Amino acid sequence: MSNQNNFRGEIGRRGLIKAGAALGAASLLYPPKPSWGASESPIKIGMVDSTTGNFAVLGQSTIKGAQFAAAEINKKGGVLGRPLQVLVEDDAGSPGTGVDKASRLLDQSQVDFFTGTTNSAVSLSISQYAAAHGKLFVCSGGHVDKLTGPACNWATFRTCSTTWIMTSGNSGTLVKEFGKKWYFLTTDYAFGHSEQDDYTKQVTALGGTIVGGALVPVGTPDFSSYLIQARAAKPDVLCLLLAGDDQINAMKQITQFGINKDIHIAGALFELEQIAALPQAAHYGSWSFEWYWDQPNVPHVHDFAKRYAATYGGQYPSARSWFGYASIHAIALAAEAAKSTDSVKVAKAMEGLVLPPEVALQASAPVYRPEDHQLMLGMFPGTVKPAGKYPDVIKVDAYIPGATIAQTPEQAGCKMVYPS
Amino acid sequence: MVILFNAFNGLIQGAFYALMAVGLSLILGLNGVINFAHGGFMAMAAYFAYTLIPYVGFWGALLIAPILAGAVGYVVEQLIVRRLYLRDPLYSLLATFGLALIIQDLLRTIWGAQGVPLTIPDFLNQPLSDVYFFITGYRLFVVALAIISTIGLFAILRFTRLGIRIRAGNSDLETIAAVGVNIYLLRSANFVLGIMFAGLAGILAAGQIGLTPTMGDELIMPSFVAIVVGGVGSLLGSLVGGLIIGVASGVTAAVYPAATEVIIYVIMGIMLVARPRGLFGQEGLLE
């Protein structure tokens, strides 16, 4: 508050108005120009993701990954000889705001493509918006199955896994090692519902039973009443299907109640960012990680992690960073292949696109499946190291290529229709 | 059994709502301000504690952080809230609403959107019995502190000069101004006291749940309801109101989980129809 002196008196007040009016007018008339020197107009990618709200940390990692990729691409001469520009808008974790921001990006900045989203609900709303307005949307971080299932459309591709891929990454091992009686604590929106459905199908197919579960609203601070129910059901596995800050709150309370001593805690999604926010005592559980910076025998991975950490002040790339990174590269590769920025042509070129090793950064070569536009990325089932120090906090047990565990396009239930 | 557990658990939770509600209630009573920034001050104090713990330990932080938050509260009161006492309550409501946004944003800018762990002493961090696993040393400590601080506050209000003036101001501000009490000073002191309560509640909450810039957002609404149910202007009411909604939502969680949040608003609705001034509220206050 540097203008505190102006708080009193008529002069300060007038000055404020004048300054405000001038600022407003100037910014309306002269939108910020990119710093690219060439005369070519940039290819614009509109990125809608969370920089505030419940998903802010994950969104920020994704944005960093995307900007890192754009910088790499521009250093090598851009796309189709044109610079690549990533325009970020904050959805604050809300689908309504997300759609507002998408319409702003399209109407005002005339973006060529969309990417981003962490909250599945936002992913679904942007997907619907993008298809209706004829723009390609590469969803980086919303996991809900139906985005590349019944709700799929020609415009939407997805880099992160489906909840099916994620859950089948560790459901078999969990049932085998820890037991058949499962209890769910599930976040009450698209992503959680989707995860719970998938686990339920997989666990019952393996002979397990679901002994109970509770839907928990997003932003629940206190989990004690849910945990009382959960423990009363005496499950073998307490499956946490929560997102964002909720996962942290639940884990903290589970540790305090000592529930993790006699019930095995597991789940699908757990993020590097979340582990960092938990006290040492809450470092436990089995999870299905989607990407990890420490893959000793895979080329390019350590190099990428090092360059990334150098760019972002020692912060290591998370799965979210990789989602953003891979999404931007995928758009660039597809646009090069299509020799166009027309969304329909780029979408066609993206079908069957295989990520090269320096982008894939994992042991297999994932492909954007043409039938449902889902990337066949691999899973890293593993556990949190109880005594690990950031960034070395995850013990990866295996790498499972996505194509081996994904539902077939028919099972996923996608019917792809292009605009005529 | 589960219902009983949940009722008991609700009592613990309710004590915590009450702790938050008491601070809000203080500020509402004398300052006539619905402090929307209460949640922000809670998170702020918890972040202060997080930063202080490596130097002064948990107990030191529990003492110092609320005082620091109170100091910030004093500055805020002098710069913003004080200018609005004479105006319609709308203005202070909107000012604190804006303040809540600013505080949340500053916390995120300084400490990051990523949550941070607030470590609590190990001996508190254990369940006391295997059957009643939800009664941890820490939660009992929270309940005890809620009770002690409420009693302490009662004592201050009853036996000290400041307290008697606050109570007198609650019932008739113009009269005590006329007999020569500096009501501006009194209101500042009261505001700071309320913020310190917010700070205490914030640190205690952060020991139990994750510490993030948005942590206060979800915690604050139940305390509003606690105040309305208990009766505006009555600290005892806020305490009892907090306990009632805590138990109600605890029991509902066992019976019909989907209504866990809605139930407290339903209780408030019933209360307003049956007894509009709340359980312990005085008729005609703040109207």
Add this chain to the structure above:
Amino acid sequence: MSSQATEIKHDAAPLQKPAFQQRYAFICLAVALLTVPVWLPLLGGYTDLASRVLIFALAAMGLNLLLGFTGGLSFGHAAYFGLGAYGTGLMLANYTHSTLLAVAVGTMIGGLAATLLGPIAVRRRGIYFSMITIAIGQMFYFIAVRWNSFTGGEDGLTGFSRQPIHMPGFTISLHTTSFYYLVLVCFAVGSWILWTILNSPLGHVFVAIRENQKRLTFLGIRVDVYIAVSFAISGFVVALAGSLDALLDNFTSPDNLKYTLSGNLLIICVLGGMRNFWGPLVGAFIFVLVQDYISSITQNWMTVIGLVFVLSVIFFPLGAMGFFRRRSRS
């Protein structure tokens, strides 16, 4: 409604101005609004943004009937906005293809809710009244969040889109520009209704309640009934705005019911000037533009919006309209 002395002296009769000046200003405003799709893109804006300004202006004007002209501080009008939005969205998603019918139903649902709940809230005055309205609003918020199968829960309500309006002889497509004109028509109708009410004996009672509630009570007027009527009318107008908002994005979510939206509507009234009939329009223009612009240039947009709240209540309690009016007089 506060019994405390009010520091600021308000214009007692804000609606009575020299006729020619008023007419001149009104024509300018009408021309400006009618030609938005022409001039707005030249300034770097876009048509949906203008639609949003008008929607929020309509909602704030509805709220302002209660807030600025009757003196009732409701912090829960997001509830009626959201009910309008959900009503319209659910109608289009499940029951009808008629956009106008959906808007009518949404407006009715939100308005009737306000009509039924207003009498509960008006049992109390002052800050208590505000707290009750907040709590009622939050109740609807949690119902929307938890009643997944019907409302879509946290994900929001999708699966509907505004349908072309079929009139005998012609069809209106409701693309961006034509939708703006639909919003403009609704805005015009809404503000005409509010204007008519304020200039009727009923409106004079509202203003009298704001100015001196005790005197009216002594005169034997049932003040709470009149406040409830004002509450209901403002609920209908806000619900209309909400139902248009659902159509704007073809989407609605529990955020449209949350207390933060109520706060935004209030600050729009204050920013523009809540003693002035057109104040909320000016306020919506400032607020929506600032929010739209700031949130895309800085991560710290919350601080800027927060400062807008704090600075405007401290320095411009009469809002932009009040401020400029005062200056032009001196």
